[in-house]
Amino acid sequence: LFAGQTEFLKGVVAMAGMPPADRVEVCFAGRSNVGKSSLINALTGRKGLARASNTPGRTQEINFFTLGVERYLVDLPGYGYANAPLPVVEKWQRLLRQYLSGRQTLRRAFVLIDARHGIKKVDQEILALLDSSAVTFQVVITKADKIKEKDRSRVLDQVRGVLANHPAAFPEIVVTSSEKGDGIATLRSIIATLE
Numbered sequence: 248l249f250a251g252q253t254e255f256l257k258g259v260v261a262m263a264g265m266p267p268a269d270r271v272e273v274c275f276a277g278r279s280n281v282g283k284s285s286l287i288n289a290l291t292g293r294k295g296l297a298r299a300s301n302t303p304g305r306t307q308e309i310n311f312f313t314l315g316v317e318r319y320l321v322d323l324p325g326y327g328y329a330n331a332p333l334p335v336v337e338k339w340q341r342l343l344r345q346y347l348s349g350r351q352t353l354r355r356a357f358v359l360i361d362a363r364h365g366i367k368k369v370d371q372e373i374l375a376l377l378d379s380s381a382v383t384f385q386v387v388i389t390k391a392d393k394i395k396e397k398d399r400s401r402v403l404d405q406v407r408g409v410l411a412n413h414p415a416a417f418p419e420i421v422v423t424s425s426e427k428g429d430g431i432a433t434l435r436s437i438i439a440t441l442e
């Protein structure tokens with residue numbers, strides 16, 4: 248499903264610019280710099296597809312990618328960027344709310360959590376928004392290569408504890424490294440089987 252079939256479609260800054268909701272869609276949400284763009288690149292096997300950078304907050308638009316003819320992958324702008332001006336943050340929150348509550352074909356939101364940090368307060372706000380929008384979400388741990396094997400269970404326990412309080416949470420957690428390839432095949436098959 249993935250190889251050679253992903254294309255960048257468009258970046259949008261308002262609901263009106265979004266492509267028609269005519270196919271299965273999944274989105275990727277997470278703090279600035281958590282590795283959303285890198286994960287999309289790893290999933291699709293195309294390094295330069297979604298831009299990845301060292302500068303937090305680089306992805307400012309909601310970026311739509313087509314996956315074959317039947318799916319959209321959506322890269323959401325990172326949240327929790329400390330230096331973002333308030334009007335920018337408010338505009339982004341409004342757009343995110345509209346997107347999550349108004350996109351009929353959105354089947355799952357993948358919420359990316361850095362393996363080194365676990366779920367933080369800013370993440371909790373997004374999880375609450377997903378609950379209230381009734382969008383099923385699944386946690387994807389990123390940058391697993393940055394922690395020691397023995398520290399994995401600690402972050403997983405923390406995440407499981409938080410998910411227990413969220414009705415929209417999908418219980419399975421996917422541990423990934425875009426750098427090393429861990430979990431990428433698993434995530435691909437999850438996306439491929441959503442209907």
Ligand code: GTP
Nearest residue numbers: 280281282283284285299300304305306325425426
């Ligand atoms: P914004 O678009 O700014 O919100 O960031 P993003 O979430 O798209 O993060 P991005 O993919 O740009 O990655 C941020 C930084 O983390 C880059 O320097 C990446 O190279 C690095 N990174 C991403 N994934 C991994 C990973 O699995 N392992 C390691 N070691 N580094 C990673």
Ligand code: MG
Nearest residue numbers: 283284298306
């Ligand atoms: Mg990005």
